[in-house]
Amino acid sequence: MEFLWKTLMRIHVIRTFFALLLVALLSSEGVESRKAKVVTTSLEYNAINCRAHSASLTDFGGVGDGKASNTKAFQSAISHLSQYASEGGSQLYVPAGKWLTGSFSLTSHFTLYLDKDAVLLASQDITEWPVLEPLPSYGRGRDAPAGRFTSLIFGTNLTDVIVTGENGTIDGQGEFWWQQFHRKKLKYTRPYLIELMFSDNIQISNLTLLNSPSWNVHPVYSSNIIVQGITIFAPVTSPNTDGINPDSCTNVRIEDCYIVSGDDCVAVKSGWDEYGIKFGWPTKQLMIRRLTCISPYSATIALGSEMSGGIQDVRAEDITAIQTESGVRIKTAVGRGGYVKDIYVKRMTLHTMKWAFKMTGDYNSHADSHYDPNALPEIKNINYRDVVAENVTIAARFQGISNDPFTGICIANVTLRMAAKAKKQPWTCTDIEGMTSGVTPPPCGLLPDQGPEKITACDFPADSLPIDMLELKKCTTTMTFVGV
Template sequence: MNFHILFCSSRHVTIELDEDAIYETASYEIWVNGRLKGVFHRMIQTIDGLLPDTDYEIMLVRANEASETVTFHTEPEPITLNVRDFGAFGDGVHDDTSAIQAAILCCPKNARVLIPKGTYPVTALFLKSDMILELQENAVLAGIYDRARTPILPGQIEYDNEDGYYNLGSWEGNPIDSFASMITGIHVKNVTICGKGVLDGRADFENWWSRPKDKIRAWRPRMIFLNHCENITVVGVTVQNSPAWNLHPYFSNQIRFLDMEVKGPANSHNTDGCDPESCTNVEIAGVHFSVGDDCIAIKSGKIYMGKKFKVPSKHIHIRQSWMQDGHGAVTVGSEIAAGVDDIHISKCRFSNTDRGLRVKTRRGRGKDSVLKGIVFEDLELEGVKAPFVVNSFYFCDPDGRTEYVGTKEALPVDERTPKIESIEFRNIVCRNAHYCGAYIYGLPEQKIERLVFDNVSITYAKEAQTGVAAMMMGCEPASRLGLVIGNVKNLILHNVSIDGQDGERLCLSGVENVEEEQD
């Protein structure tokens, strides 16, 4: 059995097995410097309790098989600042925001701020560059619901001597005032957030989730918000009960989310798991999502932000993760006005989400909204109601049900018209689908350039539910539909197996070229 080091800090190492399994595998032991650290079954696993600036040897053992020994050296760490020494109580009663913030502000370069066992009520904490924030096992940062005491990040602050503005807050693709998040990073770099602790927003329907469509002083906070940050790694922690999106990297680069749990009630409002927005080089690996909205939603702003900054989300790589009980397992859009490029999802498990692989866009996202290089491969879908959905008529905006957005007639292509260039689905098994195998529609005036299904199999649940596959006008409730595909220039079907649909296997309209082959 082979593995490699995925991440190493001063006191943690994360390994990834080099096997074909998805998310979990047969149990194995991890040995570090000749000592057993435990028995594990996940493909990506973090080991803690290491010492800084130290040589280590790590080996994996399964039954009578042992891996080669891999050596690594932990990062140096000059000092640890314990938040208890700065006055934090950790008793679940006192507001510990100021004490923890003081420790962060006093942290020297490459040092560690330690949050030991305990419950620490906080509003919002602001990171600084070149630091480690560690939450030990049974340490909980517990969100305080108090809109009057929570800082606000202004959406736009005009510069004094030049055109333009300083953007801090964001809400659903626009520069709008929002509350600072439990962990907020503004123009920081080289930060690790790690440990076995918990970030608990403590949101519920009596506080943050009440009146979710209303702006009350400002829009709801996230759990981790990274605005123009670089080289940030979050590893090992659990994030739960967020007021809104859980993880929101925004105009950031080199962001990693590794070996995490992200969870919230299935009926919670806007609690997306991870939403990279206008980001580059984002890695999501070994993360279990179970949330009330999209597990992952890749974005690049609405048309104002897309036209002004033209920063797409690109080089987003997602693997060895489990998406469970959300609206969409992995979604591109709908706030996608600057486009996306090189989106690669592989070796993931989707369970009981409403939709599996989901692209949502609409007229009005703009000509800079070009979606290309989207590849989903080596995936397992179980109980997903609509496994493949591409919707160019997405109506969940204030103007989403207008004639302009919803008409199926071809309109003139102009500066408001988005484009989908290429989407590929490869080596995917879908079991127990409900509404359909796929529901895919491009715009009639700007058809999807290239759509590929390669080695894809779909079966349906014995008692398949009836529902609406795509949030678009004219999409009626259905059950056991085959592949419904419209407005595509080039459709390639290779080794596509559909078993148990009601009616036609392929329901095509406005598809110019079809290539179908079975080996």
Template sequence: MTVLRLVTLSSRTATILLSPPGALYRLPAPVRWRLSRDGVIYYEGTADTAAVFVEDLLPGHDYLFDSDLGDLEFRTPPCAGLVDARDHGIDPAAADNAAALAAAVAATPAGGTLMIPRGRHVTGPVFLRPGITFWLPEGAELAGKADRTGWPQLPARDGDGRVIGTWEGLPETCFASVLTGIDCAGLKITGRGILDGGGDRGDWWSWPKETRDGARRPRTLFLAHSPDVEISGITVRNSPSWTVHPFCCDRLTAAAMFIENPHDSPNTDGLDPESCEDVTLAGLHFSVGDDCIAVKAGKRAPGRTDHLAPTRRMTVTQCHMERGHGAVVLGSEMSGEITDVTISSCSFDRTDRGLRIKTRRGRGGKVARITLDHVVMTDVPTPFAGNAFYFCDPDGHDDWVQTRTPAPVDDTTPVIEDIAFRDVTATGVKLAVVALLGLPESPIRGITLERVRASFDPDAEPAVPLMATGVAPACRETIRADFAEVTGAVEIFETTKDPEPC
């Protein structure tokens, strides 16, 4: 493993990932570091977590990052021009800064930087442009306004038939996001500032599954058809629905971010890469109201499959997932297939499930070649849940979906195979270390467990580990596998006290 790695770089910011042996999101020991330019120390500090994010850099300059772990040199790219949003009328006292921000975005040249000033600025949706750096520095905040009157909407498809508005895997009209980027190749969104979606203001959280005024709820940051995007440093919070949603964005990198939503906020997933290839997620911290990372690939519907595209080659490294429904979730919208995903050197803390795979009859598609390597889970009731009977959608409880009688196999039959758990430690397991429920006509295959260790919560009480009909409660089980094959074992180590009977 490379000990020091430059993960993101703009003309004003950089993210360096520290990966000494044994490191997760948090480092095994503090690491001292300095950043210098022309022999003069620019910044210095001590890192306790994996991602070191620095800003206020100068374009076109050489920098040296030296640390207890070694040295790393890099050069910031040039900047075609710095635009200050204040010069276009942004004002902390304004009720809506959307028009001022639109003027500032329009004035920023390709290869240039738009800087948001310090202070809290209320705004409606802002539409970004390709090739610019959107810099939200420390002390700056963009906050979605509470009143959605006149809020722009994204159509389900544009004039060329491409999907633009998307909701839970299907083309649908959606409200635009506070930051929206369509066809924004090479965009960089960076800085230590805050992007607040405004979900805790207005009525967004009171209609999680409805359509109002002809549209679905917005994300906080939505990107579509935008390759080579970098997002780094920012805190994104209070999302009206999914927080950060890249759709058809290849070669995406997100690093050193904080994604935060109240734990009771509805459907506020943290980051949902959908139909994206070659994705890197590094040094992220999640605490959300739904799944932390939820990987998607579109949802098949009768007569509607042209919107499906795969998510492939995704790396999640040195991230911390806290309190979400699932830490890393694949599906349930996965009809375009999700393959070649590696989750490594991560920590999961009090999420309902660790790695969660969910699908159902009618989806089709494949989830395959998934690896969980060097992961520590604390108080996760079910570390690995694989469920091919997930009862989502209005017909999710229908007999044809939930019957355990084998159904005919066709292109609507989902496949789950080749999932590896390596060097995983889970403490405080309540329900089952591994809970798998495959389809009788398409069993879950190729599940391997290598050096998997777990301890049970002595105070655990029975509960259902999988969201499907007819599933019996579990309590301190090691492996439950129905219509699934598992190779390997789980080593159970001592709990701190004698367990109460389940």
């Protein structure tokens, strides 16, 4: 009996020990559960491609408190996910939170997806911004002759890349950079928010971009690009905060974007002076539609001034500009070389503009002193139709280059209501050739009215661009991750 009693007591002690241990473990789990929780969320969006593999930034140590740097977390996550490029691709989800980060590079067959309450905050630690060589078609940085800081979101030699979200935010915290620029303290050109180089099949969509250090979206030397549903805000006095700058790119679609900026809302480019001529990579087959722009000191759509590789077949329709310096502007100069041709614009609505149209050959900002003074640009076949504007100070300034006139200008069905303090001479025209039909106020003598039978002139080409044939897929993903 004594042996049995001792045995029962040992069992009781052991059971009590394990019961207390279980309570301790459960208590510990309870503490941990207050710090971290398992989150399940469903993502639905349209994209050029869907992905087979997904992960959250928190899986790689991301901390969304707006203070801790997440540069290494982004780099680690993208490096890990790159292994799935040939297995259906991958997606990195950025949850709600404020994610401070420096520059990081994307990979192919990859989607970066921002939650609606996710904010990427650009680091102001300059050591988190690697320096790149100048673009070969520019020959130097735009802010300084040396190189340039890598963009916040960067990629080169990639294919099938998507940056999208549920209108999540990328905040460049540009004030830091603007001050450095104004004080002339920058050794390198300021970073952009998103730049993809030498890449193919790109989608940038459904995001809000704030306070970029310089340009916001810069695809360069790339093709088959969709920029869609982007909202861009920067103070209208901020320096060079261009909205979307397709640069030496082919087959591009920009649509449903709203831009308030300190520079051109869309600036089409292709290299600078002798460097752009030598590189010889044009921008062509570009569609811009349903764009709204506010930029009191710059253009709604600018072509140039860096256009030395050529710009051809640009189509813009359903464009609205409010309190913007000019509607469509072509900027070039002696020494640029290259061409701007086959430009088609229709259905523009303009409110409170300095110029409705501006096209000049005196934009004499050069990369260096080695440009060729015999490199004359070719500007021809420029078409504007179905434009209504109100409160316009100057209808147009068309100033070609002596011995190099701008030719084939066509303007039809355009009504410009001049401001109360408008210039007495609404049109200024030198060294140009072209025609008009149904234009008010009457244009200059170099653009004679051809009568109502020409009202259908200046229209779009009948064919569609290849990028318009691309239909987005509906993607659905269920994400389970540890939230903080």
